[in-house]
Amino acid sequence: MALRSGGEILVANLLAQRATHAFGVPGESFLAVLDALYDVRDRLPFVICRQEGGAAYMAEAYGKLTGRPGILFVTRGPGASNAAVGIHTAAQDSTPLIAFVGQVGTDMIDREAFQEIDYRRMYGSIAKWTAQIDRAERVPEYVAHAYRTAMSGRPGPVVLALPEDMLTSRVEVADAPYVEAVPAAAAASDVRAAEALLRGAKRALVIVGGSRWDDAARSALQRFAEAAQLPIGCAFRHQDLFDNRHPNYAGDVGIGTNPKLAARVRDADVLLVIGERLGEMTTSGYSLLDVPSPRQTLIHVHPSAGELGSVYQPALAIAATPGAFFEAIDGAAARGAVVAADVASAHADYEAWRAPRPVPGAVDLWRIVQWLDERLPADAVLTNGAGNYTTWIHRVFRYGGGRRQLAPYSGSMGYGVPSAVTARLLHPERVVVSWNGDGCYLMNGQELATAVQYALAGVFVVVDNGMYGTIRMHQERNYPGRVSGTDLVNPDFAALARAYGAVGETVEATDQFEAAFERAIASGRPSLLHVKVDPQAITMNGTLDGIRAEKQRPGSYPECIGTGTRAPIGQEAADQQLCLRQVR
Ligand SMILES: Cc1ncc(C[n+]2csc(CCOP(=O)(O)OP(=O)(O)O)c2C)c(N)n1
Ligand SMILES: [Mg+2]
Numbered sequence: 250m251a252l253r254s255g256g257e258i259l260v261a262n263l264l265a266q267r268a269t270h271a272f273g274v275p276g277e278s279f280l281a282v283l284d285a286l287y288d289v290r291d292r293l294p295f296v297i298c299r300q301e302g303g304a305a306y307m308a309e310a311y312g313k314l315t316g317r318p319g320i321l322f323v324t325r326g327p328g329a330s331n332a333a334v335g336i337h338t339a340a341q342d343s344t345p346l347i348a349f350v351g352q353v354g355t356d357m358i359d360r361e362a363f364q365e366i367d368y369r370r371m372y373g374s375i376a377k378w379t380a381q382i383d384r385a386e387r388v389p390e391y392v393a394h395a396y397r398t399a400m401s402g403r404p405g406p407v408v409l410a411l412p413e414d415m416l417t418s419r420v421e422v423a424d425a426p427y428v429e430a431v432p433a434a435a436a437a438s439d440v441r442a443a444e445a446l447l448r449g450a451k452r453a454l455v456i457v458g459g460s461r462w463d464d465a466a467r468s469a470l471q472r473f474a475e476a477a478q479l480p481i482g483c484a485f486r487h488q489d490l491f492d493n494r495h496p497n498y499a500g501d502v503g504i505g506t507n508p509k510l511a512a513r514v515r516d517a518d519v520l521l522v523i524g525e526r527l528g529e530m531t532t533s534g535y536s537l538l539d540v541p542s543p544r545q546t547l548i549h550v551h552p553s554a555g556e557l558g559s560v561y562q563p564a565l566a567i568a569a570t571p572g573a574f575f576e577a578i579d580g581a582a583a584r585g586a587v588v589a590a591d592v593a594s595a596h597a598d599y600e601a602w603r604a605p606r607p608v609p610g611a612v613d614l615w616r617i618v619q620w621l622d623e624r625l626p627a628d629a630v631l632t633n634g635a636g637n638y639t640t641w642i643h644r645v646f647r648y649g650g651g652r653r654q655l656a657p658y659s660g661s662m663g664y665g666v667p668s669a670v671t672a673r674l675l676h677p678e679r680v681v682v683s684w685n686g687d688g689c690y691l692m693n694g695q696e697l698a699t700a701v702q703y704a705l706a707g708v709f710v711v712v713d714n715g716m717y718g719t720i721r722m723h724q725e726r727n728y729p730g731r732v733s734g735t736d737l738v739n740p741d742f743a744a745l746a747r748a749y750g751a752v753g754e755t756v757e758a759t760d761q762f763e764a765a766f767e768r769a770i771a772s773g774r775p776s777l778l779h780v781k782v783d784p785q786a787i788t789m790n791g792t793l794d795g796i797r798a799e800k801q802r803p804g805s806y807p808e809c810i811g812t813g814t815r816a817p818i819g820q821e822a823a824d825q826q827l828c829l830r831q832v833r
Contacts, residue, residue: 250423255385255416256281258424259349262392264293265424268320270674272296272307274331276324278351278364281416296674296699301328303667303696305335309344309406310632310655310668314675316430316463318345318399318407325351325364329371334661337375339406341659343460343526345399347392348376352410355383368410377405385415386422393425400430402553403526404460430461433552434573442565443521443548447477447583450519450546452591456502457491458484458525461552461570469575470523471495476580478589479521480596482510485530486643489654493647499595500602502537503530505640505789507602511537513595520545524571526556530658535560550574603645609792610783611758614638614712617780618645620763621682627651629680630672634664634689637719638712640789642684663692666709670696673705680770681707687739688717694745700775701750708769709751709777711742714784722787722796729800746777756780 253261259282263271271293275283286295298304301323308319319339323332329350339346353362372379378398382391395407447453457470467490474481474497481491485503492498500510514520514537525531527549532538538545541562549563550571557566567574605615618641625631628651633639635657648654655668669683685694690711700707721735746753752772754765756779769776785792791799 250421252419252421254281254285254419255382255388255411256285258385258388258420258422259392259411259416260285260289260293261424262389263320264289265389265427266392266396267317267427268293270294270296270311271320271322272298272304272311272671273322274298274301274304274324274328275322276328276351278324278353278413279322279349279411279416282322282349282411295322296670297702298667299695299698300693301331302334302663303693303699305332305346305348306338306664306667306693307671307696308346308348309335309339309342310671311675312339312344312346312399312404313342313460313655313668314653314672316345316400316461318347318396319671321346321348323348323350325353326366327364329366329368333372333375334663336372336406336408338657338659338661338664340375340377342657343404344406345404345460346406347395347399348406348408350408350410352381352412354414355412356414358412368408372408375406376408379408379410381410381412382415383412384420385418386420389422389425393428396428397431402431402433403551403556404430432573433569435550435567435569435577437577439565439567440574440577443567444579444582446519446546446548446565447479447521448585450585451587452513452517453479453519453521453585453588454482454499454513454517455479455521455523456482456484456514456525456531457523457571458487458531459551459571461524461572462490463572466570466572466575467491469572473575473578473580473583477583478592479583480513480588480592482514483649484525485528486654486656486658487525488643488648489652490524490649492649493599494650496596497592498599498649500599501643503643505644506533507598509598509602510595514538517545519548521548521550523550523574524552526551527561528658530660605645606789609785612756612762612780612782612786613759614641614782614786615645615789616759617762618642621766622646624766625652625682626680629653629682630655630669630676631682631684632656632665632668632672633684634662634686634692635660635719636662636686636689636717637722637788638686638689638714639684644789662689665689666693667696667699669707669709670700670703670705673700673707674703677705683707683709685709685711686718687711687713687715687737687742690742697746697749697751697775697777705775706773707775708766709746709775711777711779712782713739713742713779714782714787715739716784718784718787721793725793725796726800729797742777742779746775746779752776754778
């Protein structure tokens with residue numbers, strides 16, 4: 250066996266795990282890894298990014314798209330700090346990710362040497378596992394362990410620190426074998442009990458979410474929905490788990506949920522939840538189910554036993570992956586006569602909810618997204634970050650089937666550009682539309698340079714309302730007329746894109762969008778569409794002035810955006826808090 254450096258062993262073990270890309274920003278702390286990557290650059294390219302936050306999001310999106318951990322390389326303190334946003338997103342989104350972080354040499358550790366951080370403490374509450382590899386001969390063990398941990402149970406981020414001297418030391422060691430996520434399957438008796446509960450239900454509803462889904466599990470869900478004749482709701486930003494055009498689709502259960510769907514969740518007698526944690530966003534601020542004992546008979550299926558009963562005590566807790574659960578359950582045996590009759594009305598409610606309403610200004614996002622919904626191919630990928638501008642695509646665009654949604658469950662801004670880079674990198678044949686607010690775009694707009702560098706022809710849309718609109722909306726509700734910290738003076742985004750070497754166009758009226766989009770696609774180049782919207786069009790349901798005026802009127806009611814519910818002014822803080830949570 251030949252002597253190899255820690256860096257070479259690390260790269261060999263990433264190849265043993267069939268990693269196809271590494272994302273990062275270089276640092277002198279891991280030169281030995283960069284050097285080892287040189288020899289395998291065709292098999293494991295290092296995708297050079299412009300900021301570690303962008304790189305971390307790219308790696309996170311890789312995890313979402315493939316189910317295997319995205320590989321991230323960042324340098325010591327500053328790189329690790331910049332990367333934190335993507336690591337936090339991987340944690341909240343249950344996405345497998347492995348962040349390799351440079352570390353000072355073991356000969357100077359704990360002196361607060363240049364850029365030194367104790368990563369175990371730094372990432373202690375964010376990462377699923379944080380460790381430091383002190384000896385090169387243990388690299389295969391740590392890499393295999395990191396893959397297992399990142400993928401198994403509830404997937405999440407692993408951080409491995411790489412002391413500089415470990416990476417250059419030379420040892421003899423064999424590579425670790427390829428590893429997969431640990432399977433989790435349901436006991437047959439529990440599956441029979443679930444069938445019986447569903448069969449006896451009058452108002453059953455299924456909510457799907459979380460990770461550990463693959464195409465087979467998605468297909469199995471569809472077969473199950475058809476056989477059991479159950480309405481399917483997709484959890485917040487997991488709208489691509491079920492074909493939104495399917496007659497059993499009931500809509501998304503997240504921010505701005507259709508009030509009729511929220512009522513269905515609240516009034517369900519049996520709730521079958523698969524893969525979803527039932528987080529704050531999916532439960533409308535923990536209001537749709539009672540903590541800890543839901544009124545609904547809850548059947549909770551999640552690949553991690555640790556999630557089951559962590560907030561809601563289920564009637565039936567099943568530790569299984571979605572795929573394994575669907576393999577075991579018999580849809581026909583779960584079919585209840587009463588629910589079947591209700592499926593069509595659930596889908597009709599969904600269709601009515603996405604039907605257009607008037608929007609102020611020359612650009613009507615409702616019509617633009619409707620057009621995209623009809624125009625985009627069956628396997629298009631749509632990405633976004635956080636902000637009011639996302640509500641249009643969440644509500645109007647139909648995901649599912651082969652269409653993919655890359656969106657942060659964590660509600661983190663700046664995700665739309667880097668995740669689109671990953672989508673197009675992995676799927677050069679697919680149309681990738683990156684949907685951004687003006688605030689969101691500039692959080693990671695520098696990665697347009699990465700798209701240009703790798704000739705990734707995504708369409709980057711910037712919805713420009715000249716403000717951090719979501720926060721302005723909260724401001725108008727809580728402190729009407731007192732605009733503070735939310736105005737933006739923006740660049741000419743189209744000119745900026747052209748300066749990057751991308752195509753850049755400005756859209757100032759609804760009917761300009763279509764032609765600009767087609768030119769972008771035809772160009773075969775990364776393209777940015779700067780869409781200037783009327784600041785009055787701050788939400789799908791109300792205008793800026795409307796919110797302010799309503800709030801200023803004595804005895805009036807602030808609107809809970811998207812929920813259709815209204816909380817009286819001056820009513821307890823609890824209602825206000827719920828209102829805020831639902832729009833964050
Ligand atoms: C990284 C990060 N910082 C801050 C926030 C808080 N935040 C949520 S939405 C939002 C404004 C988004 O602005 P923009 O992208 O312009 O979208 P708009 O709301 O105007 O449609 C802010 C600041 C966040 N969610 N993530
Ligand atoms: Mg904005």
